[in-house]
Amino acid sequence: MKKNIAIIMGGFSSEFEISLKSGQVVFDTLDREAYNVYRIHILKHKWVFVNETNEEFPIDKNDFSVKVNETKILFDCVFNAIHGSPGEDGFMQGYLELLKIPHTSCNMYQAALTFNKRDCLSVLKPYGIKTAASYFVNLGDAIDETAIVEKVGLPCFVKANKAGSSYGISKVYKKEDLQQALEVAFAEDDEVIIESYLDGTEVSVGVISYKGEVTVLPITEIVSDNDFFDYKAKYLGQSQEITPARISPELSEKVTSTAKRIYEILKLKGFSRSEFIFKDGEPHLLEVNTVPGLTAASILPQQAKEAGISMKDLFGNAIESALKG
Template structure:
């Protein structure tokens, strides 16, 4: 019998449209953590309310001064660790991490700087280029700037991708095939963010690479090939099954080694910790990075749990490893 079990709050939800996915991810983690070691609780963070879910799904407000909760019997419950599984803001872009740092609350995953950096696609790729990690040719625009369509098309060629700089789940991304579609595509992206990226089209296999630090070592959990039935790996493909995911990807040993080496280098160069999933396009055997997710989807259908199963790490061990690292911070 373990004396003095640690209390773990699985913190899910978020302020963006991705909260629906986060609740599924949170449920898997809640179900998977070892009850012999931990008392596990659910906390939901939404724009309008932060609450603890008690018995019979009764809601108790979270005290934002110290992230505690006052129960019916007047007792205060504080958490030894927050297991952060919010996708998008405020859990994947550094906001919650900075708040938890300020109040002295331990949490899983990377710290606020890594979260903020990796949530910004442009800055991530700029930093990683210094470590020799290639990415697509791109142009960066802020809301209100003039958009010179001819100049953009002559520099990047068609087709091209227009993406919000800071949005997860492929929301606001458009593949532009005709010059006439470019302005409308920028308007869609600007709905998600005031900064956007216009990227040249990389014609190759898309792979999603799970990297974690497990028991003190950076490991590649798996390389999953994404075969979208849609034009690209969009929200529908990611979460509604409109893509085929093949683990391991159908690539030769040499390419596999190259992808693993680059994915690990990216993870270590950014000083990452915890779960991560980065997306690459393989062209002529070279992985070009698209983005890095520090709180990737973790529902049973998501790529990271699939990779863990394939690698041979149980979800219980994967999640327990995160909690133990947070406790030892």
């Protein structure tokens, strides 16, 4: 009997439109011979099942079910394609775990931890994972611009602590521009992380659970046409994403083992994509994404393709892994 699969997409953050695209790709790709597939839009003002003719049916949040023409539909598994809150920060994971519904992403604690850049880096540092020098600011804190520059130097990056897709991020060259960059970041989150600029090759490393094994995918080198890998570089084609990366076997081995180690230290499941910059021949971690982009142009599917894994297999494996528990 075919399993009912809910693909959740949308979310409450600036990333909701990107998530809708990722979710639609999953919907279009999943094997209809194996699954009954349902698009579920999780938005601030509504949770709805959207059918093939774009009719909307409200989700019953008591048991995450939907009634269509008097027939109640329950789901055997949820494919999580929500970037940002509430799909990448632990809220949906906790909700689904309470309802005992399997899902394709990592568990609640791991999602909350990895979504918080500051806390994730703090947990990993004692394990010897190298990172940029950083300075933390909460909304309402007194801003000591001199202390910030002394800690991280210039140029530096000012980032919203809990946001993705390069929303709320600025590269700052002068101390007097810090305040404006902080305002941009605080528009996305009430916590900000300020990091030193690392001048080196940037790479992205996908790690997935594939057929019961932790699998590191081919590495992608990121060459932005812009000042850094910003929103336009990520989504509007203003970058080159080169897979496999043009790095030496030695650097490849270092970053592959580091990405796998991070996945295992954090006890992740499902998909992850970690971003690194090489400094002095060593990979320095920028962040870990647990619900990465899933369109054909996104980095993780590009890496899977290079590894000989089709998108149908990539998505189907995620569901089968979740169903096995």
